[in-house]
Amino acid sequence: MSDITIDGETVAATAGDNLGALLHRLGDARLRATLSGAPRGLFCGMGTCFDCVVLVDGKPARACLTAIRPGMVVERQGGQP
Amino acid sequence: MSATRIDCDICIVGGGPAGLSAALAAAKAGATVHLLDLFERPGGQYFMQPAAGAHGPARRQIAAGGRLIAAARAAGVTVHENAEVFGAYADPVIYARVGESALTLRPKAVVIATGAHDRVAPFPGWTLPGVMTPGAGQRLAKLHGTLPGRRVVLAGCGPFLMVVAGQLRAAGCDVLRVVEATPSPRALLAGIARHPARWGEALRLLTPVAPLAGRFRFGAVVTAAAGDDHVRSVTIARLGADGLPDERARETIADVDALLVGHGFRPSIEVPRLLGCAIDFDQDAGGHHLRIDRATGATSVPGIFAAGEVTGVAGARPALAAGTIAGLAAARHAGFAAGKGDERALARALDFALMLRRAYRVPYRALGRLPRPETVLCRCEEIDAATVAAAHADGARDAAGIKLWTRAGMGPCQGRGCGFGLGLQLAETAGLDPAAFGANPSRFPARPVPLSVVADALAAGEDGA
Numbered sequence: 001m002s003d004i005t006i007d008g009e010t011v012a013a014t015a016g017d018n019l020g021a022l023l024h025r026l027g028d029a030r031l032r033a034t035l036s037g038a039p040r041g042l043f044c045g046m047g048t049c050f051d052c053v054v055l056v057d058g059k060p061a062r063a064c065l066t067a068i069r070p071g072m073v074v075e076r077q078g079g080q081p
Numbered sequence: 082m083s084a085t086r087i088d089c090d091i092c093i094v095g096g097g098p099a100g101l102s103a104a105l106a107a108a109k110a111g112a113t114v115h116l117l118d119l120f121e122r123p124g125g126q127y128f129m130q131p132a133a134g135a136h137g138p139a140r141r142q143i144a145a146g147g148r149l150i151a152a153a154r155a156a157g158v159t160v161h162e163n164a165e166v167f168g169a170y171a172d173p174v175i176y177a178r179v180g181e182s183a184l185t186l187r188p189k190a191v192v193i194a195t196g197a198h199d200r201v202a203p204f205p206g207w208t209l210p211g212v213m214t215p216g217a218g219q220r221l222a223k224l225h226g227t228l229p230g231r232r233v234v235l236a237g238c239g240p241f242l243m244v245v246a247g248q249l250r251a252a253g254c255d256v257l258r259v260v261e262a263t264p265s266p267r268a269l270l271a272g273i274a275r276h277p278a279r280w281g282e283a284l285r286l287l288t289p290v291a292p293l294a295g296r297f298r299f300g301a302v303v304t305a306a307a308g309d310d311h312v313r314s315v316t317i318a319r320l321g322a323d324g325l326p327d328e329r330a331r332e333t334i335a336d337v338d339a340l341l342v343g344h345g346f347r348p349s350i351e352v353p354r355l356l357g358c359a360i361d362f363d364q365d366a367g368g369h370h371l372r373i374d375r376a377t378g379a380t381s382v383p384g385i386f387a388a389g390e391v392t393g394v395a396g397a398r399p400a401l402a403a404g405t406i407a408g409l410a411a412a413r414h415a416g417f418a419a420g421k422g423d424e425r426a427l428a429r430a431l432d433f434a435l436m437l438r439r440a441y442r443v444p445y446r447a448l449g450r451l452p453r454p455e456t457v458l459c460r461c462e463e464i465d466a467a468t469v470a471a472a473h474a475d476g477a478r479d480a481a482g483i484k485l486w487t488r489a490g491m492g493p494c495q496g497r498g499c500g501f502g503l504g505l506q507l508a509e510t511a512g513l514d515p516a517a518f519g520a521n522p523s524r525f526p527a528r529p530v531p532l533s534v535v536a537d538a539l540a541a542g543e544d545g546a
Contacts, residue, residue: 016132021225029210029230029311029339036463039310041210043460043498045217046126047119047165048198048349050493050529051460060529064220065163067121 002070013068020045020052020064023076031063032077053077084183084541089113090415091408092175092188093158094166094352097125098397099389100194101149102404103378103411107192108156110412110419115186116153117164117177123150125196126216127397131224138251138289139223166195167526168538169355171382176538178530183538190384190411193353194404197346197367197390201237202448203458203466203502206306211339215245218341222252229254230339234315236260236303237343238443240269240286245341247289256293257334260317262344262444264300272436279433302326302447306340315340324446344443347501348391354523358382362516364445365438366393368501369520376424378407386411395434402427448502449509458506459499461492466506473511480504480519493529496521 002015006026013022020042023031029041031052043051045064052063055075063074091107093100096118108114116123122130128146131137135144154160161177164184168176173191177184199214206212211230215237218229233254235242238261246259263269273283298317304326305316315337319330348370350360359372359381370393371380378386388407389400406422413419452458454467464487472486480496483489483503490496490503504515526535 018225018227021221021227024221024229025227027210031210034463038208038457038463039210040208040460041213041311042217042221043213044198045213045220046198048494049460049498053493059531064217065119 002068004068004070004072004074006074007076015068015070017068018064019054019056019066019068019074020062022068023052023054023063083181084185084537086185086187086541087115088187089115090188090417091115091190091192091411092117092173092186093192093194094175095125095194095196095389096123096160097194097196097389097400098127098149099196099400099404099407100125100192101128101153102401103192103194103388103408104158105149105153105156106405106408106419106422107412108153108158110409110417112412112415112417114158115161115188116158117161117166117175117184119163119165121162123160123162129220129224137223138248141285165528166352167528167530167535169352171356171385173356173384174542176542178528178534178538181531181534183534183541185538185541187542189415190386191356192378192407192411193358193371193380193385193387193391194389195349195352195391197348197394198497199343200345200347200367200501201343201498202451202505203456203499204303204305204451205453205456206308206312207342208457208460209306209308209312210310211308211312212306213339213341215241215341215343218339219245219248222249228252229341230337231255232257232337233339233341234258234260234303234334234337235341236317238262239345239441240437241343241345243286243290246293247286250293251289256296257337258317259293259297260301260303261297261299262302262320263441264320266299268440269437272440276433276436302444302451303340303342304331304451312337312340320444320447324444325450326447344448346390346394347497348394349497350391350520351495351497351523351527353380353385353387353391354520355525355527356382356385358385358387360520363393364515365443366395368504368515370394375427376406376421377410378403379410384414386414395431396437398430399427399434402430445505446509449505452502452506458502459489459492461494461498462488464489469503469506470510473507478513479517480521484521490521495524495527
């Protein structure tokens with residue numbers, strides 16, 4: 001197991017696993033909120049729709065295309081511009 | 082600067098059945114072949130390769146994909162994983178991003194095998210977490226060992242719903258309903274009966290879903306999903322004789338935690354459109370798709386060939402046959418003596434695909450009626466149906482006009498998610514022809530990419546670089 005940080009909290013994860021799938025399990029399918037505050041989750045699951053965008057080490061990334069790396073810092077969007 | 086430049090004979094864009102078979106055929110003909118694929122491992126959606134290898138109900142398919150990938154590598158194909166193509170010019174030159182690095186290819190010929198993505202029409206509640214595409218649910222279960230939900234409703238149109246229903250049931254989901262818009266399975270069963278060569282495959286498809294037979298609802302559509310911050314219930318309605326949802330024949334399914342909905346697939350045409358390749362429109366083939374010469378896979382642009390779903394959705398078998406034909410034609414274009422591939426095998430495979438297409442009836446009219454004024458049509462920019470209707474009233478008549486007027490289609494997905502729904506909505510409410518409504522124009526870069534990667538990629542592609 002490798003620890004990663006999600007919204008400031010340490011979470012045990014497995015390196016190489018898919019970040020989108022982990023966030024789907026942890027968040028009861030909720031991954032982020034939009035600018036208007038609406039909740040969103042995984043939608044296309046294959047890099048097409050960008051609904052699963054999170055910040056990974058400060059840079060925007062689609063969670064569904066991201067493999068977990070030890071020490072990764074993940075921030076979910078809460079609706080702020 | 083972090084950029085790699087590769088001069089080669091052939092660049093293949095996309096590592097699914099079409100791209101892999103094209104790569105294998107071209108490499109066997111002696112060409113230097115580089116294949117770019119978006120994902121961690123090639124295979125595309127059909128031949129997706131779980132880290133754990135060939136296990137579970139799809140093990141035969143996974144193993145077949147694994148053999149094709151191994152054969153392509155053994156023939157000398159270089160596979161670039163995690164490579165997202167964001168730009169292309171018809172010189173030809175192809176620009177891709179791999180993480181924070183740029184990858185620029187200068188091939189003599191290109192084979193476009195970008196495939197397709199799930200096609201979803203908007204309805205009230207479709208943006209709720211837990212509502213996703215059948216393709217997303219399949220990837221979660223098959224690749225990532227994660228259930229999309231415990232109590233799942235599958236809805237839409239096409240044979241893929243059955244495939245996913247069987248796989249999710251095997252993975253441990255309670256598949257509450259499979260809501261199929263086609264009125265009955267009779268045309269499908271009659272069509273399969275006429276193709277004895279495919280009976281084995283049909284049996285492998287139907288056996289895993291047979292225990293779910295009582296959960297199927299034919300001739301119905303999902304009209305709404307509801308929940309506070311997550312889908313909790315799904316409402317379905319039967320389609321009436323007029324093809325529209327019959328509000329008197331409604332059923333609400335409670336205690337749902339995932340709704341997987343899709344009405345077939347849309348060809349992924351953004352990269353070839355950057356190259357200037359001509360497109361045609363056939364709603365039943367997924368909408369806008371590349372125009373090709375079936376005998377060679379040649380697009381309207383010299384040196385650019387295409388195969389598979391991007392040329393019209395037809396499934397993996399035609400993609401494999403067409404990939405070989407396009408790979409050989411690309412090799413000939415690059416100066417190698419190569420054969421022409423088996424056009425008759427492609428014709429046979431396309432014949433079955435056309436039977437499937439006719440056996441399923443996507444309820445376009447009903448789908449165009451589902452959004453309410455406040456329903457979001459463009460997920461990226463959160464543009465609702467009322468705003469789109471107002472833009473039409475102001476004179477916007479096509480995808481480009483609606484985009485400029487409202488921002489619908491201007492977000493990071495560049496209209497891949499909303500284009501189908503926008504076209505249906507305006508066809509149904511304003512009488513616009515979806516073919517004339519058009520596809521969202523492609524713009525460089527076709528994907529959100531850091532400017533440093535764009536700069537590095539362009540610099541690497543210049544002559545003398």
